Amino acid sequence: MSETGPTGANEPRGTRATLSRRRVLQLGLAAVPAVCGAGLLSGALATSHDVVRAAEPEPAGVAYDPSAHDWAFVMDTTTCIGCGRCVEACKLENHVPEDPKLNRTWVELHVLAQDWTVSVSSPDGGRPSPPVEETVPAASAAPVRSAYFVPRTCMQCENPPCTWVCPVSATYRTEDGIILVDEKRCIGCGYCVVACPYGARYMVPAGDTTPKGVAGIVDKCTFCYHRITRGLLPACAEVCPVNARIFGDLNDATSAVSVAIGEKRVRAMKPALGTRPRVFYTGLEGEVD
Amino acid sequence: MSVHVAGRDLSTDPRVIARALRLEVAATPRPLRIWYGILLLLCLVGAVGAVLSLPPGWEVLGTSPTFEWGILIAAYVFFAITTSGLCLASSLGTVFGIEMFLPLEKRHAILALLCLVTAFGVIALDLQFPVRMVFGAVLSPSPRSPMWWMGVFYGVYLVFLIIEVLSMFTGRWRLHRIACVLSSITAIVAPTTLGAVFGVLASRPYWHGAFTPPAMVAAALLSGTALLGIVFYCVYRFRLAGYERAATIAIPAIRLLLTIIVAVTVLVVGWDTAWGLYGNVPGLSDATAAILVGPLALSFWIFRVLLGLVVPLVLLVLPRTRTPAGLFAASCLAFVGLFADRAIFVSAGQIAPGTAVAGVLPSRFAEYAPSLVELSIVVGALAALALVYTLAERHLPMGEHQGHLVGAFLGSGKPDAPAGSEAPAPGRSAEPLFNGAGGVL
Numbered sequence: 001m002s003e004t005g006p007t008g009a010n011e012p013r014g015t016r017a018t019l020s021r022r023r024v025l026q027l028g029l030a031a032v033p034a035v036c037g038a039g040l041l042s043g044a045l046a047t048s049h050d051v052v053r054a055a056e057p058e059p060a061g062v063a064y065d066p067s068a069h070d071w072a073f074v075m076d077t078t079t080c081i082g083c084g085r086c087v088e089a090c091k092l093e094n095h096v097p098e099d100p101k102l103n104r105t106w107v108e109l110h111v112l113a114q115d116w117t118v119s120v121s122s123p124d125g126g127r128p129s130p131p132v133e134e135t136v137p138a139a140s141a142a143p144v145r146s147a148y149f150v151p152r153t154c155m156q157c158e159n160p161p162c163t164w165v166c167p168v169s170a171t172y173r174t175e176d177g178i179i180l181v182d183e184k185r186c187i188g189c190g191y192c193v194v195a196c197p198y199g200a201r202y203m204v205p206a207g208d209t210t211p212k213g214v215a216g217i218v219d220k221c222t223f224c225y226h227r228i229t230r231g232l233l234p235a236c237a238e239v240c241p242v243n244a245r246i247f248g249d250l251n252d253a254t255s256a257v258s259v260a261i262g263e264k265r266v267r268a269m270k271p272a273l274g275t276r277p278r279v280f281y282t283g284l285e286g287e288v289d
Numbered sequence: 290m291s292v293h294v295a296g297r298d299l300s301t302d303p304r305v306i307a308r309a310l311r312l313e314v315a316a317t318p319r320p321l322r323i324w325y326g327i328l329l330l331l332c333l334v335g336a337v338g339a340v341l342s343l344p345p346g347w348e349v350l351g352t353s354p355t356f357e358w359g360i361l362i363a364a365y366v367f368f369a370i371t372t373s374g375l376c377l378a379s380s381l382g383t384v385f386g387i388e389m390f391l392p393l394e395k396r397h398a399i400l401a402l403l404c405l406v407t408a409f410g411v412i413a414l415d416l417q418f419p420v421r422m423v424f425g426a427v428l429s430p431s432p433r434s435p436m437w438w439m440g441v442f443y444g445v446y447l448v449f450l451i452i453e454v455l456s457m458f459t460g461r462w463r464l465h466r467i468a469c470v471l472s473s474i475t476a477i478v479a480p481t482t483l484g485a486v487f488g489v490l491a492s493r494p495y496w497h498g499a500f501t502p503p504a505m506v507a508a509a510l511l512s513g514t515a516l517l518g519i520v521f522y523c524v525y526r527f528r529l530a531g532y533e534r535a536a537t538i539a540i541p542a543i544r545l546l547l548t549i550i551v552a553v554t555v556l557v558v559g560w561d562t563a564w565g566l567y568g569n570v571p572g573l574s575d576a577t578a579a580i581l582v583g584p585l586a587l588s589f590w591i592f593r594v595l596l597g598l599v600v601p602l603v604l605l606v607l608p609r610t611r612t613p614a615g616l617f618a619a620s621c622l623a624f625v626g627l628f629a630d631r632a633i634f635v636s637a638g639q640i641a642p643g644t645a646v647a648g649v650l651p652s653r654f655a656e657y658a659p660s661l662v663e664l665s666i667v668v669g670a671l672a673a674l675a676l677v678y679t680l681a682e683r684h685l686p687m688g689e690h691q692g693h694l695v696g697a698f699l700g701s702g703k704p705d706a707p708a709g710s711e712a713p714a715p716g717r718s719a720e721p722l723f724n725g726a727g728g729v730l
Contacts, residue, residue: 087648102354106648125648152645161492167436168425185425188417190357191436194639197492199646202354203417206344216344216417273491 064229066175070250070278071223073237074260075151077283080244082107082149086236087127093224093235100124102202104221105153105236112285113142122152146285151245153236154179154200154221155269155277162192162201162220171218177278178225186217193218197270198277223247250278321679328676335669338662342414349662350415354647356639356657361415363632364667367512368408368674369443369483370505370631374513375401376450376476377506378546383469389542392534394469395688396520397513398457399681401476402450404516405443407674414666435485442479449475458685480509487638494572495565496638507557511550512627518543518620520678525613530687536613544616548605551623555598558630575641579654585636588629597626 090096090105107126111119126149160179163171170185171192193201201220224234228247232238237245248257260266266280291298300306317325341349352359379397382390413419422440431437449472456465484505487496521543524535565577580589601619604610610618640654659667 101647101649103648106645108645108650120645120650122645122648122650152648161490164433165436165486165489167431167434167440168422169429169431170425185421185429187419187422187425189415189422189436190352191434191486193354193357193646195490195492197644199354199642199644202647203357206348270492 066229068251069176071156071177071228072248072250072257072261072278072280073153073223074246074257074264074266074280074282076244076246076260076264077110077148077150077281079242080107080149080151080240081242082109082126083241084125084127085239085241086151086245087125089235089239090221091127093227094222096219097205099205100127102205102219103127104200104219105151108150108152109147110150110285111147112145114145115142116145117142148283148285149244150281150284151236152198152200153279154223155198155275155279156221156223158276158278159274161195161197161273161275165191165195167191174225178223179220180222180225181218181220183214183217186214188216188218190218197273197275321683324679325676328672328679331672332669332676334665335667335672338665338669339414341662342666344417349660351658351660351663353649353657355642355649355651355655356636358635358639359415359657360632360635360659360663360667361411363628363635364670365408365412365415366483366635367628367631368404368411368670370480370509371512371516372401372404372408372446372450373476373480373506374509374511375404375516376446376473376513377510378514378517378543380469380473380476381546383466384473389538390546392531392539393517393521393542395457396524396682397517398450398454399685400516400520400678401472401513402447402454403674403677403681405447405450407670408443409447410673411666411670435482435489439479439482439486442475442482446472446475446479476509477506480505487634490638492643493638494570495576495641496634500561500564504557504561507550507553508627508630511547511554511623514543514547514550515620515624515627518547518616519624522613522617522620523682526617529682540613540616543620544605544611547616547619547623548602551598551602551605551619555602558593558598572641572643575643575653576637579640580633580637584640584654584656585633588633592629593626593633596622597629598623601626 084107087103087106090103091098094104096102096104103125105125106122108120108122109126111121113119156173156177156179158173158177160171160173163169163173163179166172167189168185168187170182170187171179172182173179188203190203193203201218204215204217204219206215224232224236227234233247234245237247246256246260248255250258250261252258260282261280264282266282267284268277268280269284270277291300293299300309314322350359350361375397379390379393379401381387382392383394416422426437426440449468453465453468453472456462456468481502484502487493488498488501491497518540521535521539523529524532525540529535562577562581565573565580568574579585601623604615604619604622607615609615636657639657642651642655
């Protein structure tokens with residue numbers, strides 16, 4: 001897929017160096033040992049990692065209060081290395097089908113050419129390795145202005161089209177801002193899959209199951225609702241070796257996500273649709289939606 | 290033991306039924322037997338496809354997250370709007386009292402009922418949990434969802450149609466007239482809600498907009514009228530019940546209506562295409578490109594434009610082809626063209642997603658090819674519709690009745706008459722093809 005970006009009048013911010021396509025490939029290859037090292041390191045430091053980066057847990061003995069939270073992500077494209085560990089962790093944590101075409105979260109490589117053409121690739125959802133140059137045909141013809149990885153997931157919109165269109169109210173928004181699917185109500189019509197502007201939904205194929213063991217219904221990211229309501233981070237944020245997925249509670253001014261939004265210039269995808277996503281991005285350039 | 294249906298006592302004794310079937314087969318003319326045989330064969334093919342698609346056989350469908358709605362959804366839309374179009378065309382006579390459209394009454398109602406049941410059957414095979422849909426729509430309704438409203442209106446429409454058909458064959462004309470009016474109203478509203486299912490999706494620029502629901506009504510009127518053209522040519526050709534009125538009143542009325550609606554559809558398609566070419570709107574311009582020069586171009590130019598609109602319009606306008614056969618050819622082509630149109634419509638909205646879907650980035654155009662199972666279900670559904678309608682045509686009293694004349698409802702007709710007092714059907718004695726053994730049962 002390719003998208004045409006703005007012309008020079010809409011100069012992107014930031015000071016990213018102009019990258020050649022050879023440089024893009026070098027970056028991708030260099031990321032492999034970095035990923036391996038980061039993986040080992042994160043495994044070794046798992047315990048302290050949890051303590052440092054856990055979502056704000058409820059005090060001991062206090063039941064989870066959905067109305068007290070407003071969960072959000074900041075995806076930092078300036079730090080994401082496209083290692084795909086988040087995709088892997090999500091697959092394992094949420095029983096996402098092994099089919100590489102079905103993902104709750106994935107990582108895209110965006111390449112912005114000198115002519116402002118944006119090329120996007122995400123082989124196998126970015127799970128096994130960083131997307132490589134061969135998957136970016138449009139970029140190979142022109143010098144590269146910049147390139148970066150974009151983690152994608154359900155935007156947990158404040159005005160979610162998916163919940164509006166569901167004919168049986170099977171998909172709904174919780175008080176803490178998470179869009180969930182009632183697996184016992186979903187009829188498998190696929191309307192929400194078609195309605196989602198962010199492509200965040202898929203139908204669970206026969207032979208595969210969701211965590212509750214149901215095939216034939218729709219599945220999507222829940223920000224690992226079973227984890228965050230117990231004070232844990234979503235699995236993808238948990239394993240990110242470079243803290244590119246910053247998760248937290250917008251109701252808490254000291255949370256990592258609130259701090260990130262306060263300190264960095266963030267934007268949401270497809271703002272013109274009025275969906276008001278709860279996933280924000282730093283470092284996006286051009287018309288990348 | 291027997292049941293009384295449509296003025297006849299029908300035995301429920303298996304031996305009597307078996308004997309009646311044998312007699313029926315023996316009495317059925319050879320061409321009709323061949324027709325039945327072909328339809329039964331196609332129904333069998335469809336049944337095999339239907340069984341394969343039942344849970345957990347969803348893998349046999351060609352759909353994917355990138356292209357979630359395939360040809361089964363297109364077929365559902367097609368049958369759903371056809372049923373509305375039949376009622377809309379007929380309502381010109383039954384509701385608005387335009388006399389030339391009155392002969393459409395009985396046949397339209399049966400066709401509409403069968404089309405709606407076919408539509409429900411097709412969508413049930415596409416849904417993973419159709420039973421949940423029925424209960425879910427009642428127990429956890431979602432009035433914000435156009436699909437919920439679509440279910441409500443088509444459900445209500447089904448009830449009105451059943452009342453309309455039953456009252457028609459049992460001679461309850463007062464009830465029948467009320468059902469006619471109510472079904473005609475829902476026949477207009479239902480396809481608009483179906484159009485809204487697509488039209489409200491801001492993330493799908495090709496579908497999005499207030500233009501989509503009324504365009505769906507225009508498509509409904511075209512498909513319904515085209516089907517009436519096919520059926521009434523058969524009535525004329527095979528001299529079925531009421532064929533004289535079919536030749537002198539119904540066929541000219543259908544030709545008039547079909548000419549108007551084909552011309553209107555030319556404008557709709559023209560502007561729809563022009564709209565997509567302006568402004569380079571992401572998603573919309575890509576979808577339009579897919580239609581004009583991309584993967585959908587063959588369907589669009591050959592089936593939608595040439596065979597579905599241009600040739601029918603020529604056939605309807607040229608004096609030499611202003612014949613029942615010309616109307617039949619135009620109707621068949623328009624009917625097929627409309628199916629292609631709905632398939633293009635459903636595809637075009639998804640063919641340029643503008644984003645990765647579940648992590649899959651399509652090339653410029655998302656790819657979808659209907660599987661053999663999907664195609665067999667569509668063919669089987671059409672065959673089942675034709676088979677049941679042929680049986681209805683052969684065994685139900687299709688002649689005109691004064692009770693149909695809703696002029697009475699408007700105060701200008703004759704009072705109710707008892708069931709079975711319909712005008713004699715000249716075709717039944719004149720033409721052996723459809724002179725069935727219905728009386729045996």
